[in-house]
Amino acid sequence: MFMRRVAIVGVGMTEFGEHWELGFRELIAQAGVRAIEDAKLQGVKIDALYGGTMAAGRLIGQEHITALIADYMGLNPIPATRVEAACASGGAALRTGYLAVASGMHDVVVVGGAEKMTDVPAGDAAVALGGAGDQEWELFMGATFPALYALIARRHMHEYGTTREMMASVAVKNHANAAKNPYAHFRKEISIEDVLGAKMISEPLTMFDCSPISDGAAAVVLMPLEKAKEHTDMPVEILASMQASDTLALHSRKSLTEMRATKVAAKRAFEMAKVAPGDIDVCEVHDCFTIAEILAIEDIGFFEKGKGGKASLDGETALNSKISINTSGGLKGCGHPVGATGVKQAVEVTWQLRGEAQNNRQVKGAEIGMTHNVGGSGATCVTHIMKRGD
Numbered sequence: 001m002f003m004r005r006v007a008i009v010g011v012g013m014t015e016f017g018e019h020w021e022l023g024f025r026e027l028i029a030q031a032g033v034r035a036i037e038d039a040k041l042q043g044v045k046i047d048a049l050y051g052g053t054m055a056a057g058r059l060i061g062q063e064h065i066t067a068l069i070a071d072y073m074g075l076n077p078i079p080a081t082r083v084e085a086a087c088a089s090g091g092a093a094l095r096t097g098y099l100a101v102a103s104g105m106h107d108v109v110v111v112g113g114a115e116k117m118t119d120v121p122a123g124d125a126a127v128a129l130g131g132a133g134d135q136e137w138e139l140f141m142g143a144t145f146p147a148l149y150a151l152i153a154r155r156h157m158h159e160y161g162t163t164r165e166m167m168a169s170v171a172v173k174n175h176a177n178a179a180k181n182p183y184a185h186f187r188k189e190i191s192i193e194d195v196l197g198a199k200m201i202s203e204p205l206t207m208f209d210c211s212p213i214s215d216g217a218a219a220v221v222l223m224p225l226e227k228a229k230e231h232t233d234m235p236v237e238i239l240a241s242m243q244a245s246d247t248l249a250l251h252s253r254k255s256l257t258e259m260r261a262t263k264v265a266a267k268r269a270f271e272m273a274k275v276a277p278g279d280i281d282v283c284e285v286h287d288c289f290t291i292a293e294i295l296a297i298e299d300i301g302f303f304e305k306g307k308g309g310k311a312s313l314d315g316e317t318a319l320n321s322k323i324s325i326n327t328s329g330g331l332k333g334c335g336h337p338v339g340a341t342g343v344k345q346a347v348e349v350t351w352q353l354r355g356e357a358q359n360n361r362q363v364k365g366a367e368i369g370m371t372h373n374v375g376g377s378g379a380t381c382v383t384h385i386m387k388r389g390d
């Protein structure tokens with residue numbers, strides 16, 4: 001099968017957080033314009049737009065999002081397609097854009113991800129998010145996402161001796177990274193005691209074990225690698241793009257302590273990129289809850305199953321340690337406007353591979369990076385492996 005090599009030539013994002021002053025279209029336009037300027041696209045025709053958003057219909061009452069954005073940004077009549085895969089909508093949009101360029105169908109593609117979540121009360125946002133799980137057997141019975149991940153956490157504690165302090169250390173590390181990220185929702189450091197003493201959301205997860213409800217958008221520009229050099233001295237090549245699926249409902253799974261979709265998508269991505277977990281310098285993983293980061297670093301293969309909690313507590317995932325995980329602050333510290341997250345992960349890894357991560361959060365000598373974006377409680381996983389272009 002012939003596939004063209006694909007590069008990221010421009011990236012941009014809005015600050016994540018509460019944006020009362022900006023509507024959905026302004027958010028995505030801000031991120032898109034930043035990415036287009038970064039890619040030096042002046043005078044170049046954009047061929048297609050792919051946009052990831054999970055719940056714009058529920059959260060702001062607006063469907064047909066990508067047509068709206070193409071119109072607002074003056075891009076008509078290019079094809080503009082919405083991609084939805086719950087919290088992995090952004091990663092799935094990136095993968096769709098990657099396939100469009102790799103196949104030779106399009107040359108210049110803009111991929112965006114956005115969500116505007118704070119316009120509704122937190123309870124309504126929780127119900128909208130709950131639609132990413134099994135509506136009939138989970139949400140209807142009261143199992144919101146914090147509750148589902150609390151079940152996963154309890155089981156991981158039972159099987160592997162993972163402690164609340166180990167989970168808390170993930171939040172402490174991600175808030176420390178977010179404090180260095182000018183685009184992050186939360187820019188303040190917290191301690192293990194802060195996490196353990198915060199209000200209980202779903203036992204054993206406190207508020208600081210949870211990602212927040214955020215607004216925000218992110219965008220990247222893709223091109224064939226051979227054309228990328230005309231736009232940037234430092235293209236970032238996408239070496240692999242993989243996706244896998246699993247059951248929606250937790251009760252249908254053989255194990256609560258691993259995500260099969262992550263294992264499959266990561267393994268196939270490593271095969272496609274011809275690299276191993278040990279080759280990855282920087283990785284943005286889907287830490288919608290602290291326990292989710294522990295599962296991710298185990299299932300991707302950075303640490304043995306059951307050892308992710310201890311590795312986190314021992315500092316092995318901190319900036320410039322064994323493997324730098326979530327240098328952006330992750331979903332926990334940078335924020336989680338769900339449709340934007342998968343694209344934001346690619347923005348952060350691109351900055352890292354270009355040596356441009358702001359405020360001393362640069363991973364020294366980063367050459368190969370990875371993103372890991374999960375939908376629901378693991379029913380979808382999208383992974384990308386990227387390398388600084390030569």
Ligand SMILES: CC(C)(COP(=O)(O)OP(=O)(O)OC[C@H]1O[C@@H](n2cnc3c(N)ncnc32)[C@H](O)[C@@H]1OP(=O)(O)O)[C@@H](O)C(=O)NCCC(=O)NCCS
Nearest residue numbers: 087122126129145146201207208210211212213288336376
């Ligand atoms: C944890 C959660 C329930 C807290 O919501 P809440 O109780 O309504 O909290 P509030 O909005 O009243 O915020 C209270 C304060 O805590 C802060 N805060 C809220 N959520 C936070 C979080 N997750 N981490 C850190 N601080 C948080 C707010 O900024 C606010 O600070 P302020 O008083 O300085 O302004 C909510 O963030 C949540 O539902 N998170 C999970 C989202 C989710 O499920 N995503 C999908 C994953 S698959």
